[in-house]
Amino acid sequence: MLRPWSLDADWIETGKTYYDVEPGMDGWQDYVDTVNAFYHNSFFVPCVAGYALLGAFVACVIIATLRRMILLISPARGRANISQSDKVINAVHKHIISAPLFGQRHAETFAWSRFFPWQAPLRGQTLLLLGLFLANFIPLVGFYRPSPAEKNLYWPADLYGQMVRYVADRAGVIATVQMIPLILMSGRNNPVCLLTGASYNTAMLYHRWFARFVMTQTLVHGISYTASALHSGKESYDESWEPYWAWGVAATFFFAFLCFFSLRYFRRTAYEIFVCTHVVFAVLGLVCLWYHVAVLKVDTWREFLQYLEAAFAFWAFDRVVRITKLVLLSFSASAKSSSAVVEAVAAPLPGEATGGGGGAEVVKVTIQLPGPLASQVKTGSHVYLWIPRLQLFSAHPFTVAKSSFKADQGSTLVVLAKANRGLTKKLYNSAGKQLSVFVEGPYGGHEDLSRFDRTLLFSSGIGITHCLSVFTDAIVKGDKESHLIWTMRDPSMAAAAIELLEEAVKEATPSSGAPKTTMSIFVTRSSSPQTKEDIQTAAAIAPILTSSSNRQKEISSDSPEEDEKKSLGSSGADDSAQELTLRKRFDALEESSKGSLRVTWIHLPNKRPVLEDIVAEFVGDQKAEDNFSRTTAVVSCGANSFCDDVRQASRRFNLHLSEEPFEW
Known part of the structure; x- marks a missing residue:
């Protein structure tokens, strides 16, 4: 089998034709040394480095898959006696696997500039990225064996020309090899995520870093x-007009x-532009790269074309599966197609900003799926909605807050x-309408938390959609302790979940003891109306909820007395009526739960709850070294800074964390 560094069949004839040397003649050994140096430096070293990189990638996937299988079948949950090896594993988990690179930020970016924010990986991820960096850097700068300049026939007496060409060839080879993991990690139907259980956010992190290294090379x-x-x-410069160069x-x-329009700025502000340019430029770039190699018709370079063809195959596989899922979800044999009914379930209270500000403009979309794959969509999973009437060229991801299936x-x-x-925003403005919608999925969803005895759920704002499925399941079954922390600025946001909670309570098993499922709603809006009972409750739990922290501080500098006056006096009658109506519904919800649910509504005007102290209150006297990660799981979904606060709190007690930030 020919390899890129194999001598082609014409190398002897090339020596005769272009360098006037042949076996047995003076200068023949110089020609042999020149050819060997060229193939070793330009192809052998980078190809071996590429094999090592791909091998390490596969090895990481295998190790992560085995780790996932061990966690799923491990019978050691809840052991009273913790071995020394368990303590070592816990320490590695706390200080390496789940710890940000430095400080507390992971989901939240470092805003060095508007266009170039930077997201710090976790320390465990950093070790893998360091290995990827070395796999790109070392073969680019090391292991060179140039032939003596005075004897080199390709670049006579020109060591600079010789070395520049070697660097160019090596960079091209290394970039081509990495096309496989680059494309593989970009797909929604990613076999790596399927095997390892890694989240799509994690896959995107590695995809972006592969892209950066490929672009650099x-x-x-x-x-x-x-x-x-x-x-x-x-x-030589005139060769720039040759087709392969073009x-x-x-x-x-x-x-x-492609890299420019993939900047976080465009992903945030113009998602549709990002998606469209990403697909178009990726396809065009791969096609041009394939022809860049193919037009030279070098037999020993067939391997490079195979790398690109494998990348194309992964990309095509993902597209075919996505289209198949869309058809099997959105269409039935009777030619029925899926449809959606849109309604606004929460509107901002008077005086709140709207359209992406502090107001709670929440829309509820109820979708009927007639397709044969419809039963596979579970609560908590993700689906992509394509609504041509509102957005023609792109589909957007959403979390399924509830899924129910009937055979007919x-x-x-x-x-x-x-x-x-x-x-x-277009969906919110379409409230009251019925739209044709095409659904692709399901993807992701919650990891299996059945091995944990208790769950502590944190959500901010609309992040409740991710936590709701775990919480409602705990309400219905009543077999596990679950506590939901829900922070919101606008109390009208609570209307987004009340109906789903009411449905769960109707199915709940009556409880004779203390409720196993509890829910704490924190409203941070400065003008939220408070009763005297609210103020007394907030004062009683103030040490837990508002203790000092480097990152959690009062939003305003007003004294508690001034905050109280503002919250009692600044809201109008409309504010009070709307919020008090919601509170009465939650009170009725608790009463109808038959002891299975307790709801606490807490006002923290211009303050944020200190999540570390809430976790400490939940876990009680247990310590991190007691292997508590085997019995309690923490789930978070919300704004990036909020998720970082939850990560910091869970790390303090070394709890298992399942995280779902708002963006990737």
Whole structure:
């Protein structure tokens, strides 16, 4: 089998034709040394590095898969006696696997500039990324064996020209090899996530880093080749008009444009532009790269084409599966298609900002799925909604707040979303309408938490959609202790979940003892109306909820007395009526739960609850070294800074964390 560093069949004839040497002649050994040096430096070293990189990638997937299987079948949950090895594992989990690289930020970015925010990986992820960096850097700068300049026939007496060409070739090879994991980690139907249980957010983190290294190597490849051509003179520079060079330049520009429009700024402010440009530039870039290699018709380079064809295959596989899922969910044999009914379930209280500000413009979308795959969509999973009437060229991800299936009707999905901009705002403005919708999924969802005895759920704002399925399941079954912390600025946000909670309570098993499921709603709006009972409750739990923290501080500098006056006096009658109506519904919800649910409504004007102290209150006297991660799971969904606060709190007691930030 020919490898890229194998000598082709014409190398002897090339020596005779272009260098006037043949076996037995003076200068023949110099030619052999020149050829061997070229193939070793330009192809052997980077190809071996590429094999090592792909092998390490596969090894990491296998190890993560085995770890997941062990966790799923481990019978050691809840052991009283903890071995020394368990303590070591817990320490590794606390200080390496779940710890941010530095400080507390992981989901929240470091805003170094508007266009270039940076997301710090976890320490465990950093170790893998460091290995990826070394796999890109070492073969680019090391293991060179150039032939003596005075004896080199390709670059006579020109060590600079020789080395620049080697660097160019190595960068091109390493970039091409990484196309496989780059494309593989980008798919929604990612086999790596399926095997390892990694979240889509984690897959996207590695996808972005692979893309950065590929783009860097591509630029090194192009710049070095240009420098080599300029250095070699006009004849070599004229090769820039050759087709292979033109295809390479086109591929470089497409990949550069793709990376530019993938910046977080565009993902946040123009999601549709990001999606469309990503697909178009990725396809064009891969096609140009394939022709860049293929037009040279070098037999030993067939391996590079196979790398690109494998990348194409992964991309095509993901697209085919996505289309298949969409058809099997959205259409039935009777030619019925899915439809959605849109309604607004929460509106901002008077005086609140709207359209992506502090107001709670929440929309509820009820979707009828007639397709044969409809029963596979579970509560807590993700689906992509394509609504051509509102957004023609892209589908958006949503969490399924509730899913119910009937054999004769298909599935009914409930999706909740806060109106921000783009599709969600258009959905809110379409309240009361029935729309044609095409659904693709399901994806993700909650990991299996059955091995844990208790769950502590944290959600902020519309993040309740992710935690709701775990909490309602705990209400219905009544067999596990579950506590939900829900923070919101606008109390009208609570209307988003009340109906689903009421349905869960109707199915709940009556409880004779203390409720196993409890819910604490924290309202941080400064003008939220409070009763004297609210003020007394807040004062009683103040040490737990508002103790000092580096990151959790009072939003305003007013004294508690001033906050109290503001909250009691600044709200109008409409505010009070709307919120008090919601509170009465939650009170009725608790009464109808037959002892299975307790709801606490807490006002913290201009303050945030200190999540570390809430976790400490929940776990009681247990300590991190007692292997508490085997019995309690923490789930979080919300704004990035909120998720970082939850991570910090869970790390204090080394609890298992399942995290779902608002964006990736």
